[in-house]
Structures are given as structure tokens and as C-alpha cells.
Amino acid sequence: MDVQATVEECLELWRNPYPQLARLREEGERPVAFFCSYTPEEILHAAGLTPVRLMGAVRTITHADAHLQPYCCSLARTDLDMALAGELGFLEGEVFVQTCDTMMRLSDIWRRNAGLSFHGDLVLPIRMGEEISLPFIVEEVRRFRKQVESFIGREIWDDAIEESMHVYNRNRRLAERLYGLRRENPGILDGLSATACLVAGFWMRRDKHNELLHELVEELGKGRISQEERVPLLVSGSVCTMPDLPELLLELGADMVDDDLCCGHRYFDAFADESVSPEEALAKRMWERVNCPAKHQCIEDRAERLMRQVGDCGAKGVVFYLQSFCEPHLFDIPYLRGRLQEELGVPSLVLESELQSFSRGQLRTRLQAFIETIRGV
Amino acid sequence: MSSDGNADARAADKERRRIKSTEAMRDLMVKYYTEAKAAEGTDKHIAWITSGAPVEPLIAFDVIPVYPENHGAMCGAAHMNVELCEAAEARGFSRDLCSYARGDIGSALTKGGPIGGLPRPTFLxxxxxxxxxxxxWYEELSRFxxxxxxxxxxxxxRGELPAHIADYSLRQMKEYISFLEKTTNKEYDEQHFVEVAAKSLFASGLWAEVLACNQHRPAPMTCFDAFIMMAPIVTLRGTQEVVDFYQGLLAEMRERVEQGIGILPSERYRVLWDNIPVWYELRNLGRLFLELETCLVADTYTSAWTFEDVDPSDPLGSMSKIYAEVYLxxxxxxxxxxxxxxAARFDVDxxxxxxxxxxxxxxxxxxxLAKEFTRRTGKPTLVIEADHTDSRWYNRAEVETRIRDFVENLLGGGVGL
Structure with missing residues (x-):
């Protein structure tokens, strides 16, 4: 495998996944969109559908303003805009998971206006990780499975879901290995390339992505380690619609050595237990995985986890990369920044992403100043 | 008639239209806040609680409930919430966060606001x-x-309440009771809880009847009055005082209906209001609607505290279902x-x-929703942009012009979109 060529392909996909999604449909696959990392993709996969993730797009809003106010995040606005503009015709449908208030309302708005064949809803509690909520999630996963079954017009067999869980668990193990290799061998692969290879999995069949990751980690074991001195940073937030942030970090002599992102480290956390029933396994995995900030922090304190991660990867600073208007993330910022600074002396920077007025120049200026400050220290 | 006579007649008419229970409401709320503030530092438990949460267990355990949202409305109406928001913003809280939350965090930090901040909670x-x-917001308060x-x-x-949500709710209602037993060192007294729940349901029934009086033409109050009058049902439901207060208010409203006393001297149009009030603008908007002879007869907000479908033999189960299916x-x-x-019940334009x-x-x-409303009823809608307590996001001239246009052109024309 030519690592560089693979990384380039993944980067291209990251910059614009939509032509590839249309191709999937032409090749006979049945893409179904999801937005949230809590989506039980295994059920869709087992049903013969291909879950693909929508993470927004840099674009001017033309249709969505008639349905959504400007004070909600640009992920919701640009995704809906694409759907209403008829640009997502390759999709068979979509799955909404109850995370934040915006997604909860967007689900209804999307269902009423986007006109795709399948609409799935998965309602989740906010009290993840507490005994009291687990039976509820198991039942909710069962209901979700029925929604999918009724759409495809047949039952999804338990063993099919077990096979899909196996595929997704393998994917998680490979992603973990990739992150592990990078942690143990700094310089083996930069954050931009690693994340590109990881997010590429959102836009292809998981089985194919497993092959890609497998070859990548095999190659990395033999590869050359870059000796370049870079300022190690950790990036925390929701999703990176575009690769600009990690790209700019490299340009400015820094690197994203680890992340707390919904399209990164948080996506592949925890495994589905293949020895119990599919509903229990899938429910338990989302219940015990690392929390999204839109969930109540009852399992562990986010600050504790973030500080541990910073310590493990040796980051000298943290960049919070958030969607404007994202309440779950914005609420935690003062607390997280305070603890990072007071307990670890680690500085942080908060950047907000607005896809309809995206400015790479502005992002660059702010990152540059931040990196220079760290270098000065 | 002399001009003095005219002025006297106007004053008398205004007095006739004034809602007299306002004083009783104010007394009740002053007493409530005074007692809550006085309890700070004593062995009385004080709990800060969200407006849609089940408060009945707190009353049953003799805990004083304190509502940051009600306090936020008060700070907003007193034009004091912006400075509280700024105190939170100076600590790094984004201006895009809810202004109730920012104001409350600001008030906890500075003890600012019309009553010098809320009493410190023992739990949340x-x-x-x-x-x-x-x-x-409450995670932040818990850390603070x-x-x-x-x-x-x-x-x-979505749709009917599914059994697994009802089960999860009931399990938590029981857990809530255990949490209170542990925190207050008191035992759960089911008999007492049933009494409290009965009072709460009775008061919410009275409140529903008060609001229903506005089905009458002319409407005896506007929803701006209801926004003020709802404070006790939000904060103190489950207590006898609240039952007494709403009995008094209901009697007054019925009397107004019988005597044909409307809240506006002239009621040409009847309008439904959606969402939380623009607290800092109640007075100005009230004046505008008076001038436009338009009465806001009903709203989706105050009716959130009217409970239906209660099974007295299963208070915990009924309560948990009610709280699961609120309007939002x-x-x-x-x-x-x-x-x-x-819209149908209140016959709105x-x-x-x-x-x-x-x-x-x-x-x-x-x-x-606006489109769907017009499709179903044939009536027009207007969406105005504001923020419930952060006036920095409000453009008075623009909103007032839009309301005028709406009333004069759309309601006047009587044609739906």
C-alpha cells in the first residue's frame, strides 16, 4: 500500500464526499444518512443498507432558512439545505438520534420536508451509564430495528446483526491501533492524515474501510518516522466538516496528536459485546462509551478525561473547535479551560465554526497566534 | 362634561378593568421569596428546580423549591438580566447560550438582580x-x-407515550423519592404525597379554568396577565396557598365574564401567542396591543401547567406520565x-x-408550525425575533412595525396566507 496515495484519496473524500455517495448508489448500494455517532449503524449495515454520515458542507444557505432560524448550528442548516435543494437524492433515507434540542426538532422538520423514503428515529436518554436507563435503551434499539425492518420489508436476522457487529468492532480495534501506534511512535503519521483515513470510513462500506485501515496500520509498522519538531496539540469538539483545521496546524508547525472529536476518538470508543443479544449489545455499547457533551456527565467528569488524554499524548495546548450555537459544548468551555489551565498549565483556544461563512484565513490567524504563544512558553 | 370629568371617568374605567388579584399574587410571591431567602443558612433544605420538573415531591418533603427561570423572568422584567448575563460572559460563557442560564450564573456569581440573588441551594x-x-446549566450550578x-x-x-418511556419515568420518580429521603433524612410519607399531588392537580385545574375564561368575548385578561399570574402555579403548586389564590382569581375572572368586563376597552382582534414572553418588553408590547385593539387571548406557554388525565389511585404513575409529555x-x-x-377554543384571528x-x-x-397552522385553520401567522431576557438581541422598532403590519393588513383583511 502506498500510504501517501491512500491519505490523498481519503483527504479528497473528506473535502467533498458527496460525489462518492452518489457513486455508491450507482454501484447498487443503498445509502442511508446518519448524523450522530450514537447511531446503531450495525442494524442498518445488517439490513443491507449503507450508513453514510452527513457532516455539513461549506455553502450558502438557500432553502433551509425557510425552516430553521439562523441561531442553530450550521451542521443542521447546511445538511437540511442540501436535502431541500435536492442534492441528496442518492439517499434512501435518514436516521436521527436524539442528542441535542436542535437535532430533536430537525428530525421532524426533515421528515416533513426532505421527502426521502426512510426516516428512522432513535430516542436516547441523557443519563447514560446509569443502571436506571439501560432497559430503556435496549427497548429503543429494538424499536429502531423494527423501523428498519418495516422499511426493507423483511426481518433482520440476529446472526446478520452479529456479523455486522463483528465488522464494526474490527473497525474500532483498527482505529484504536492506529491511534495507539501514533501515541507510541510520535511522527509516524500526522493528525491530518490519520483523521482523513478514519473519517473516510463514513462514506464507504465498513468492510472496505476495514481493509483500508488494516493495510494502513500494517504499513505504518514498517514506515519512516518523521523527526520534524512540531507543537503537539489536542483538538476537542464535535465534527470537522473540512480538513482545514488539522491541515493548518501542519502548515503552522504544529500537529493534532490526539483528539476528543465526534468524528475521531469519540466515534470508535467501546465495543459491542458479541456474546449477548444484538439489542443488548448495541444498547450497552452506547450506554458505556465516552459521553457526548449532550449527555449528562454521570459516568465520568469530562475534564478528568480530557486532562488524562492531554497527559497521555503530551499535548502542549488544546484547541476547542465548536459549532456556533452548540449549547452542549459551549456550556462546558469555561470549566474545561479553567481546569486545563489551573491543574496542568495547558493553554487553550476556542474556535467556532460557521460553515456558511467559513474563513480559512481567520482560522489561520488565530491558530498562528496560539501556536506562537505556546512556542514562546 | 368637564375635562376633569373625562379624566375621572377614564380612571374609573381603568380601575374597573384592572385585575384585583394582582395584589394577592404579589403578596404571595413576596412572601415566598422572603421565606426562601430567610431559609438560607438554616437547617431548611432549599432546592433549585427547573420549571417543568416535578415539584410535588419537594413540597411533600418540606423542601423549599426555588426556580431560577422564574427569577430570570423577574430579572428580565426588571431590565436587570443583561448585566447578569455580562457577568457570566466575562467568565467565558458564550452569548449564544440561553439568557436564563447566563443570567442565573451571573446572579450566582455577583448576587445581583432585584432581590440580591437567590438563596444558596442544598441540592438541585x-x-x-x-x-x-x-x-x-445545572451541571454548572452543581460544580459552582x-x-x-x-x-x-x-x-x-413522538406520537403516543410509549411504554418504555413511561416505565423509565416511573423508575426515576421512585428514585427521586429515594434521593429526597437520603438528602433530607426523612421518610417518604405516601399519604402526604397524595395530598400534595391532589392539591397540585386541583390548583392546575383551577389555573386551566382561569385561562379558559378567556374564551369569552371580551376576554377578561390577556396572556400578558397570565404570564404574571402563572408564577404561583409554576413555583408553589402543591400548597394550600396556591389553591386559595387561584380560587380567588377564578372567582374574579368569572365575575368579569358575567359583567362583560374585558381587559381591553375595545377588543377587535383575538390572537394566539407562542413561546416564552419577551419579559423586558411586556409593558411596551402591552401598550401596542391595546392601541391596536388586539387581545392576546391564549398562548402555548401558560397552558403548559395545566395537567390532564390524572389517575388519583396512582399518583406517582400519573405524575410521571404528565411530566413526560409536556408541550416542548x-x-x-x-x-x-x-x-x-x-385556536378553535379561543376563537382567534x-x-x-x-x-x-x-x-x-x-x-x-x-x-x-406556522405553515401548518395556516393550512389547518386558514388564519395568518407572524414570527417575531427576540430573546426572552437578553434585550441586546431585540429590535423594538422592527418588531413593532411588523406587529402593526400584521394586525392592520392581515387580521384586518381577515384572509389567510
């Missing part, structure tokens, strides 16, 4: 049936005060059913929706 109760903002937080989690309901925790189609029914920058669950979906 947050229920996300009104939004998911509240549990993030170093006190325990109980989360009563209400997953979103249901899908758009069910919300549309509700506004359609309000149109609807004004406050697109509230601080409240996503209330505001996102309004454009679709």
Missing part, C-alpha cells in the same frame, strides 16, 4: 422535558455550589394539534410566534 433538580439546556444534582430524564415523545417534549404534529385546538433566540426546542420548527 433538573428535568429536561423543557429543554436540554437545563441539565448543562458543590451540591448534588438529581436529573429527572424525560426522553422525547412532543413532536411537531402533536404541537400543531395543540395550537389548532387552542391569527397567531404571533416569538422566535426566541434563547430557546431552541420552543423556536426551531416554528416556521413549519
Amino acid at each position: 433538580i433538573a428535568c429536561n422535558n423543557i429543554c436540554n439546556t437545563v441539565f448543562k 455550589f458543590g451540591v448534588p444534582l438529581f436529573i429527572y430524564d424525560t426522553p422525547f415523545v 417534549n412532543i413532536n411537531l404534529e402533536r404541537m400543531a394539534d395543540k395550537i389548532e385546538s387552542l 391569527g397567531m404571533i410566534m416569538h422566535s426566541n433566540r434563547s430557546c431552541k426546542p420552543y423556536s426551531l420548527g416554528q416556521y413549519d
Whole structure:
């Protein structure tokens, strides 16, 4: 495998996944969109559908303003805009998971206006990780499975879901290995390339992505380690619609050595237990995985986890990369920044992403100043 | 008649229209806040609680409930919330966060606001049936005060209430009781809880009847009055004082209906209001609607505290179902059913929706609801942009012009879009 060529392909996909999604449909696959990392993709996969993730797009809003106010995040606005503009015709449908208030309302708005064949809803509690909520999630996963079954017009067999869980668990193990290799061998692969290879999995069949990751980690074991001195940073937030942030970090002599992102480290956390029933396994995995900030922090304190991660990867600073208007993330910022600074002396920077007025120049200026400050220290 | 005579007649007419229970309400709320403030530092338990959370268990355990949202409304109406928000913003809280939350955090930091801040809580109760903002806000309060937080989690309901949500709710209602037993060192007294729940339901029934008086023409009050009068049902339901107060208010409203006393001297149009009030603008908007001879006869907000379908033999089960299905925790189609029914019952000519920058669950979906409302009723709608307590986001001239246009052109024309 030519690592560089693979990384380039993944980067291209990251910059614009939509032509590839249309191709999937032409090749006979049945893409179904999801937005949230809590989506039980295994059920869709087992049903013969291909879950693909929508993470927004840099674009001017033309249709969505008639349905959504400007004070909600640009992920919701640009995704809906694409759907209403008829640009997502390759999709068979979509799955909404109850995370934040915006997604909860967007689900209804999307269902009423986007006109795709399948609409799935998965309602989740906010009290993840507490005994009291687990039976509820198991039942909710069962209901979700029925929604999918009724759409495809047949039952999804338990063993099919077990096979899909196996595929997704393998994917998680490979992603973990990739992150592990990078942690143990700094310089083996930069954050931009690693994340590109990881997010590429959102836009292809998981089985194919497993092959890609497998070859990548095999190659990395033999590869050359870059000796370049870079300022190690950790990036925390929701999703990176575009690769600009990690790209700019490299340009400015820094690197994203680890992340707390919904399209990164948080996506592949925890495994589905293949020895119990599919509903229990899938429910338990989302219940015990690392929390999204839109969930109540009852399992562990986010600050504790973030500080541990910073310590493990040796980051000298943290960049919070958030969607404007994202309440779950914005609420935690003062607390997280305070603890990072007071307990670890680690500085942080908060950047907000607005896809309809995206400015790479502005992002660059702010990152540059931040990196220079760290270098000065 | 002399000009003095005219002035006297106007004053007499104004006095006749004035809602007399306002004083009783004010006394009740002053007493409540005075007692709550006095309890700070004593062995009395004080719990801060969200407006949609089950308060009945607190009353049954003799805990003083304190409502930051009610306090936020008060700070907003007193034009003091912006400075409190700024105190929170100076600590790094984004201006895009809910202004109730920012103001409350600011007030905790500075002890600012019209009553010098709320009394320190001994614990916190947050229920996300009104939004998911509240549990993030209360997590922050829990860190700030170093006190325990109980989360009563209400997953979103689409269509009929499913059994697994009802089960989860009931399990938490029981857990809530255990949490209170542990925190207050008192034992659960079911008999007492049933009495409290009965009072709460009775008061909410009275409140529903008070609001229903506005079905009459002319309407005896506007929803701006209801916004003020709802404070006791939000904060103190479950107590005898609240039952007494709403009995008094209901008697007054019925008397007004019998005597044909409307809140406005002239009522040409009847309008439905959607969303939380623009607290700092109540007076100005009140004047504008008076001038436009338009009465806001009903709203989706105050009716959130009118409970239906209660089974007295199963108070915990009934309560947990009620709290799971409040207006903001249901899908758009069910919300549309509700506004359609309000429009029919109150015989409105149109609807004004406050697109509230601080409240996503209330505001996102309004454009679709507006269209659906017009489709079902043939009545026009207007969406105005504001924020419930952060006046920096409000453009008075623009909003007032739009309201004028709406009333004069659309309601006057009587033609739906």
C-alpha cells in the first residue's frame, strides 16, 4: 500500500464526499444518512443498507432558512439545505438520534420536508451509564430495528446483526491501533492524515474501510518516522466538516496528536459485546462509551478525561473547535479551560465554526497566534 | 362634561378593568421569596428546580423549591438580566447560550438582580422535558455550589407515550423519592404525597379554568396577565396557598365574564401567542396591543401547567406520565394539534410566534408550525425575533412595525396566507 496515495484519496473524500455517495448508489448500494455517532449503524449495515454520515458542507444557505432560524448550528442548516435543494437524492433515507434540542426538532422538520423514503428515529436518554436507563435503551434499539425492518420489508436476522457487529468492532480495534501506534511512535503519521483515513470510513462500506485501515496500520509498522519538531496539540469538539483545521496546524508547525472529536476518538470508543443479544449489545455499547457533551456527565467528569488524554499524548495546548450555537459544548468551555489551565498549565483556544461563512484565513490567524504563544512558553 | 370629568371617568374605567388579584399574587410571591431567602443558612433544605420538573415531591418533603427561570423572568422584567448575563460572559460563557442560564450564573456569581440573588441551594433538580439546556446549566450550578444534582430524564415523545418511556419515568420518580429521603433524612410519607399531588392537580385545574375564561368575548385578561399570574402555579403548586389564590382569581375572572368586563376597552382582534414572553418588553408590547385593539387571548406557554388525565389511585404513575409529555417534549404534529385546538377554543384571528433566540426546542420548527397552522385553520401567522431576557438581541422598532403590519393588513383583511 502506498500510504501517501491512500491519505490523498481519503483527504479528497473528506473535502467533498458527496460525489462518492452518489457513486455508491450507482454501484447498487443503498445509502442511508446518519448524523450522530450514537447511531446503531450495525442494524442498518445488517439490513443491507449503507450508513453514510452527513457532516455539513461549506455553502450558502438557500432553502433551509425557510425552516430553521439562523441561531442553530450550521451542521443542521447546511445538511437540511442540501436535502431541500435536492442534492441528496442518492439517499434512501435518514436516521436521527436524539442528542441535542436542535437535532430533536430537525428530525421532524426533515421528515416533513426532505421527502426521502426512510426516516428512522432513535430516542436516547441523557443519563447514560446509569443502571436506571439501560432497559430503556435496549427497548429503543429494538424499536429502531423494527423501523428498519418495516422499511426493507423483511426481518433482520440476529446472526446478520452479529456479523455486522463483528465488522464494526474490527473497525474500532483498527482505529484504536492506529491511534495507539501514533501515541507510541510520535511522527509516524500526522493528525491530518490519520483523521482523513478514519473519517473516510463514513462514506464507504465498513468492510472496505476495514481493509483500508488494516493495510494502513500494517504499513505504518514498517514506515519512516518523521523527526520534524512540531507543537503537539489536542483538538476537542464535535465534527470537522473540512480538513482545514488539522491541515493548518501542519502548515503552522504544529500537529493534532490526539483528539476528543465526534468524528475521531469519540466515534470508535467501546465495543459491542458479541456474546449477548444484538439489542443488548448495541444498547450497552452506547450506554458505556465516552459521553457526548449532550449527555449528562454521570459516568465520568469530562475534564478528568480530557486532562488524562492531554497527559497521555503530551499535548502542549488544546484547541476547542465548536459549532456556533452548540449549547452542549459551549456550556462546558469555561470549566474545561479553567481546569486545563489551573491543574496542568495547558493553554487553550476556542474556535467556532460557521460553515456558511467559513474563513480559512481567520482560522489561520488565530491558530498562528496560539501556536506562537505556546512556542514562546 | 368637564375635562376633569373625562379624566375621572377614564380612571374609573381603568380601575374597573384592572385585575384585583394582582395584589394577592404579589403578596404571595413576596412572601415566598422572603421565606426562601430567610431559609438560607438554616437547617431548611432549599432546592433549585427547573420549571417543568416535578415539584410535588419537594413540597411533600418540606423542601423549599426555588426556580431560577422564574427569577430570570423577574430579572428580565426588571431590565436587570443583561448585566447578569455580562457577568457570566466575562467568565467565558458564550452569548449564544440561553439568557436564563447566563443570567442565573451571573446572579450566582455577583448576587445581583432585584432581590440580591437567590438563596444558596442544598441540592438541585433538573428535568429536561423543557429543554436540554437545563441539565448543562445545572451541571454548572452543581460544580459552582458543590451540591448534588438529581436529573429527572424525560426522553422525547413522538406520537403516543410509549411504554418504555413511561416505565423509565416511573423508575426515576421512585428514585427521586429515594434521593429526597437520603438528602433530607426523612421518610417518604405516601399519604402526604397524595395530598400534595391532589392539591397540585386541583390548583392546575383551577389555573386551566382561569385561562379558559378567556374564551369569552371580551376576554377578561390577556396572556400578558397570565404570564404574571402563572408564577404561583409554576413555583408553589402543591400548597394550600396556591389553591386559595387561584380560587380567588377564578372567582374574579368569572365575575368579569358575567359583567362583560374585558381587559381591553375595545377588543377587535383575538390572537394566539407562542413561546416564552419577551419579559423586558411586556409593558411596551402591552401598550401596542391595546392601541391596536388586539387581545392576546391564549398562548402555548401558560397552558403548559395545566395537567390532564390524572389517575388519583396512582399518583406517582400519573405524575410521571404528565411530566413526560409536556408541550416542548412532543413532536411537531402533536404541537400543531395543540395550537389548532387552542385556536378553535379561543376563537382567534391569527397567531404571533416569538422566535426566541434563547430557546431552541420552543423556536426551531416554528416556521413549519406556522405553515401548518395556516393550512389547518386558514388564519395568518407572524414570527417575531427576540430573546426572552437578553434585550441586546431585540429590535423594538422592527418588531413593532411588523406587529402593526400584521394586525392592520392581515387580521384586518381577515384572509389567510
